[in-house]
Amino acid sequence: MNVADVIVDVPTMQTNTPYSYLIPDDLKGRLETGMRVVVPFGNGNRKVEGFVVGIGNLAQDKTTTLKSISSIMDLSPVLNNELIKLSSWMANKTYSFQISCLLTMLPSVMKAEYSSTVELIGEIDDKSLANRFKKQQVIPFDEDHFSKAEMAKLSDLKKRNQIKMTYHVQNKAKPKTELAILNQITDFAEVTQEISKNATAQIKLLKLLQKFPDQPLIQRKIVNENAISISAINNFVKKGFVKKIRVEKYRNPYKHQIVLNKPKKLNSDQQIAVNKVDRAIAQHHDRVFLLEGVTGSGKTEVYLQTIQHAINDKRQALMLVPEIALTPQMVGRVKNRFGSQVAIIHSGLSNGEKYDEWRRINQGEAQVVVGARSAIFAPLKNIGLIILDEEHDASYKQDDNPRYHTRDVAIWRAAYHHCPVILGSATPSLESRARAEKGVYDLILLPNRINQQSLPQVTIVDMTQEIEKHGDIFSTELLNDLKQTINQGNQVVLMLNRRGFSSFMLCRDCGHVLMCPNCDISLTMHLDSHTMKCHYCGFEEAIPNICPVCHSKNIRYFGTGTERAAQQLEKLIPEAKILRMDVDTTKRKGAHENILRKFGNHEANVLLGTQMIAKGLDFPDVTLVGVLNADTGLDLPNFRASERTFDLLTQVSGRAGRSDKNGKVIIQTFNPDNYAIKLASTQNYEKFFQKEMELRHLADYAPYYFTIKVTISSLSEHQAAKEAYQVSNYLKGNLEKDTIILGPTPRPIARVKSRYYYQIIIKYKRDQNLDQALKHVQQVSQKEIRKGLRIAIDPEPVNFM
Numbered sequence: 002m003n004v005a006d007v008i009v010d011v012p013t014m015q016t017n018t019p020y021s022y023l024i025p026d027d028l029k030g031r032l033e034t035g036m037r038v039v040v041p042f043g044n045g046n047r048k049v050e051g052f053v054v055g056i057g058n059l060a061q062d063k064t065t066t067l068k069s070i071s072s073i074m075d076l077s078p079v080l081n082n083e084l085i086k087l088s089s090w091m092a093n094k095t096y097s098f099q100i101s102c103l104l105t106m107l108p109s110v111m112k113a114e115y116s117s118t119v120e121l122i123g124e125i126d127d128k129s130l131a132n133r134f135k136k137q138q139v140i141p142f143d144e145d146h147f148s149k150a151e152m153a154k155l156s157d158l159k160k161r162n163q164i165k166m167t168y169h170v171q172n173k174a175k176p177k178t179e180l181a182i183l184n185q186i187t188d189f190a191e192v193t194q195e196i197s198k199n200a201t202a203q204i205k206l207l208k209l210l211q212k213f214p215d216q217p218l219i220q221r222k223i224v225n226e227n228a229i230s231i232s233a234i235n236n237f238v239k240k241g242f243v244k245k246i247r248v249e250k251y252r253n254p255y256k257h258q259i260v261l262n263k264p265k266k267l268n269s270d271q272q273i274a275v276n277k278v279d280r281a282i283a284q285h286h287d288r289v290f291l292l293e294g295v296t297g298s299g300k301t302e303v304y305l306q307t308i309q310h311a312i313n314d315k316r317q318a319l320m321l322v323p324e325i326a327l328t329p330q331m332v333g334r335v336k337n338r339f340g341s342q343v344a345i346i347h348s349g350l351s352n353g354e355k356y357d358e359w360r361r362i363n364q365g366e367a368q369v370v371v372g373a374r375s376a377i378f379a380p381l382k383n384i385g386l387i388i389l390d391e392e393h394d395a396s397y398k399q400d401d402n403p404r405y406h407t408r409d410v411a412i413w414r415a416a417y418h419h420c421p422v423i424l425g426s427a428t429p430s431l432e433s434r435a436r437a438e439k440g441v442y443d444l445i446l447l448p449n450r451i452n453q454q455s456l457p458q459v460t461i462v463d464m465t466q467e468i469e470k471h472g473d474i475f476s477t478e479l480l481n482d483l484k485q486t487i488n489q490g491n492q493v494v495l496m497l498n499r500r501g502f503s504s505f506m507l508c509r510d511c512g513h514v515l516m517c518p519n520c521d522i523s524l525t526m527h528l529d530s531h532t533m534k535c536h537y538c539g540f541e542e543a544i545p546n547i548c549p550v551c552h553s554k555n556i557r558y559f560g561t562g563t564e565r566a567a568q569q570l571e572k573l574i575p576e577a578k579i580l581r582m583d584v585d586t587t588k589r590k591g592a593h594e595n596i597l598r599k600f601g602n603h604e605a606n607v608l609l610g611t612q613m614i615a616k617g618l619d620f621p622d623v624t625l626v627g628v629l630n631a632d633t634g635l636d637l638p639n640f641r642a643s644e645r646t647f648d649l650l651t652q653v654s655g656r657a658g659r660s661d662k663n664g665k666v667i668i669q670t671f672n673p674d675n676y677a678i679k680l681a682s683t684q685n686y687e688k689f690f691q692k693e694m695e696l697r698h699l700a701d702y703a704p705y706y707f708t709i710k711v712t713i714s715s716l717s718e719h720q721a722a723k724e725a726y727q728v729s730n731y732l733k734g735n736l737e738k739d740t741i742i743l744g745p746t747p748r749p750i751a752r753v754k755s756r757y758y759y760q761i762i763i764k765y766k767r768d769q770n771l772d773q774a775l776k777h778v779q780q781v782s783q784k785e786i787r788k789g790l791r792i793a794i795d796p797e798p799v800n801f802m
C-alpha cells in the first residue's frame with residue numbers, strides 16, 4: 002500500500018484521471034480513501050487540494066518518478082466509498098469533472114477556504130504532544146504547527162477518539178452569544194430575609210432563581226417575559242447572588258416546535274400505496290414508484306409511514322423536497338413524527354448549522370434526512386427509502402456544474418443500497434409518467450382528496466375583457482369573491498406569477514425600455530430601495546424621472562410586483578389584511594416561517610406572493626385561491642413552458658379547500674383558451690399528459706428525444722460565435738445522422754454580466770458517437786479557458802435562457 006490515487010483540484014487543467022502519489026512513510030496505514038490531501042502539482046510543485054479515491058501498490062521501479070503527498074487535510078474520511086463511486090458515475094453522466102462532483106457533495110463550509118484545529122479530549126502517552134496541548138489547548142492543524150511525524154500521530158489518536166478536530170471557515174461569524182445570569186445562592190431562606198418586602202422585582206427574580214437554581218437564565222427573556230427590570234438583576238450581581246455569563250444562542254432553528262404526532266389511519270388508496278412500498282423496503286428491492294396523487298390526497302402521510310417502516314427495518318430514509326416547498330410546515334410534519342432522529346438541510350440554515358447537520362448524518366446520528374437538492378448527497382450509510390416530493394420540480398436539476406438531476410442520483414443511490422424510491426407529485430413530469438406507462442416505474446394513484454373532499458371549483462376569467470376597470474390587476478369576479486371570503490372569516494391565497502419578462506420601465510414617447518448595461522434584460526423596479534435592479538448581475542440605479550434617451554417625462558413602469566398588487570388591493574378592499582411573500586420579504590432568516598405562522602394564526606386574511614406560495618402549504622381555512630396572471634410563463638422560449646404553467650396552476654389551485662370547507666379558484670388570464678390553462682382548471686392531469694405528449698412527439702422533444710444543450714460564452718461576441726460554429730461543425734461531423742443539431746444561435750438572453758452566450762441544442766434517441774464527441778468538446782473546453790472562452794454541456798437542460 003504505497004501509492005494513492007488522487008483527484009486534484011486544478012481549475013484550468015481538469016481531468017477525470019486520478020494522479021498517483023507516493024504515500025510517505027508517516028502516513029502509511031493511516032491514509033484512507035475519502036480523505037482530502039495536499040499534494041504538489043505541476044512543474045512549480047504548486048500545492049493543491051485533492052481527494053484520495055483509491056489506495057494501492059505499485060512496484061518500486063514504477064514509483065521513482067512519483068511525487069509524494071505533502072500532508073493530510075482530514076483525520077478521517079469525509080466521503081465514503083459509495084459517494085466516491087457516485088462522483089465518478091456523475092462526472093461521466095453529466096460531462097463534468099469528478100472534482101466538481103466531489104466538492105458538490107460536501108457542505109460549503111468544507112469547500113470554502115478553511116483551516117482546522119485539533120484539541121485533546123483524552124489522556125495520551127506521548128509526553129511531548131501532551132505538553133504542547135497543555136500550553137495551547139486548541140492548535141491549528143497545519144504544517145506550521147505540527148511536524149509530519151506529529152500529524153501522523155494525531156491521525157492515530159483521532160482513530161482512538163482522543164483528538165477532536167474542528168473545521169473553521171475564514172471570516173465566519175462567531176457563534177452568536179447573549180447575556181444570561183447564573184444563580185450563586187445556596188441558602189434561599191437566608192436571602193429571602195434580606196430582601197425588602199417592597200422590592201417586588203427582586204422578589205420575583207429570587208423566586209425565578211429558586212425555581213431554576215442550576216441553569217443559566219437568559220437576561221433578555223427575564224426582562225421581557227417576567228417583567229423584571231435590569232436594575233433588579235444588576236443589584237443581584239452586586240450582592241453576589243448571581244453571576245453574569247454569555248451563553249451561545251440556539252443553533253437548532255426548529256427544536257422548539259416538536260409536538261409528537263401519531264400516524265394517521267390511512268384511507269384505502271393510501272394503504273395500498275404504503276403496502277407496495279413496504280414490500281419493496283422489506284425485500285431490499287430497488288423499485289421506483291411514481292406516486293401520482295391529486296393535491297391534498299395525503300401523499301405526505303404515505304411518505305411518513307413508509308419512512309417509519311424503513312426505520313423499523315433499522316435503515317434510514319432520505320426525503321427530498323424542492324427548496325420553496327421546504328416550508329416550516331413541511332419540516333414540522335416530519336420532525337413532529339420522528340423527533341430528533343431528523344436532520345434538515347436547506348438554504349435557510351447558516352453554513353455552521355449545515356455543517357452541524359452534515360456531521361450528525363455522517364456520524365450516524367440521524368435516521369431521516371429532509372432537504373432540498375443537495376441533500377441527495379447526505380452521507381447516510383444504510384438507506385432503506387428515498388423520496389422525491391414534487392418530483393416534476395425544475396429545481397431538482399442543477400443549473401451549474403455538475404449539471405446533475407436529483408432524480409437520477411436518487412435512483413443511482415437506491416440501486417446501490419437496494420432500496421425503493423418514491424417519486425411523488427400531483428403533476429408528474431412527462432418523462433416520469435412516460436416511464437411509468439412503459440412499466441419502468443411502478444405507478445401508484447391517489448385519485449381522491451382526503452375525506453372525499455372535492456377538488457376546488459375553478460373559474461377562468463378573461464382579462465382582455467377586464468382591463469382598466471379596476472386598475473389592471475384585479476377582475477370584478479375576483480374582487481367580489483375576495484370580499485365575500487374575507488367577510489366569512491376565511492382566508493385567501495393570491496399568486497402573482499413572476500416568471501418571464503413581465504415588468505419593465507418604458508418611455509411612452511420614444512419606446513425606450515430601461516435595460517441593464519451588462520445584460521440583455523430589462524431592469525426591475527424595487528420600491529423598498531427606490532432603485533431599478535438587474536436580477537441577473539445585481540446592477541442597480543436610481544429610478545429615473547425622465548427618459549434617458551429623449552428626456553420625456555412620460556416614462557412609466559409596466560408590470561406588476563407584489564408590492565404594487567398589495568397597494569392596489571388595500572385600496573380596493575380596506576378590510577383585507579395582507580401578508581406579502583416574495584424574495585424581498587423573505588430575505589431575512591426566519592422571515593418565511595414568520596409570515597406563514599402569522600397567516601396560520603389568522604393575523605391576516607390574504608397571503609399574496611410569488612410562486613413561493615404554490616407548493617406544500619396546508620391551511621384549512623383557505624377557501625379561495627386567486628392567480629393574478631396565469632400567462633407570464635407561457636411565452637418563454639422553452640419546450641416545457643406549457644408543462645410548467647400547468648403544474649404551477651394545478652399546485653396553487655390545490656391550496657384551496659383542503660380541509661372540510663369547499664374551495665374555489667379564480668385564474669385570471671389573457672389566454673383563456675390555452676390548453677394548459679384550461680386543463681389545469683379542471684385539474685385534469687391525464688388529459689394534459691396525453692395532449693402534451695402528442696405535441697412533444699410532433700416537435701421531437703422529451704420524452705421522445707433526449708436533449709443536450711451546449712453553451713459557448715466569451716466576453717467577445719465574435720470569439721463566442723466563432724467557437725460556437727467550430728463546436729457545432731465538429732458535432733455535425735461526428736454525430737450520427739439521425740441526431741438533430743439545432744443552432745448555434747445566440748441565447749434568448751444573449752448577454753449576461755457582459756458575457757455573450759451562444760447555444761447549440763442536440764436532440765437524439767440513440768447515438769453511439771455522442772459520448773465520445775462530447776467528451777472531446779469537454780477536453781477542448783479545458784484548453785480554451787485560458788482564452789476566456791467557456792463551454793458548458795448541459796444534459797436534459799431545464800433552462801433555455
Ligand SMILES: Nc1ncnc2c1ncn2[C@@H]1O[C@H](COP(=O)(O)OP(=O)(O)OP(=O)(O)O)[C@@H](O)[C@H]1O
Binds near residue numbers: 302
Ligand atoms: N389518512 C388520513 N386521515 C386524515 N387526514 C389525513 C390523512 N392523510 C392525510 N391527511 C391530512 O390531509 C391533508 C392533506 O394531506 P397532504 O398534505 O399529505 O396531501 P398531499 O397529497 O401531500 O398534498 P399536496 O400535493 O397538495 O401538497 C393534511 O392536512 C393531512 O394531515
Ligand SMILES: [Zn+2]
Binds near residue numbers: 549552
Ligand atoms: Zn424616451
Ligand SMILES: [Zn+2]
Binds near residue numbers: 519520537540
Ligand atoms: Zn445585469
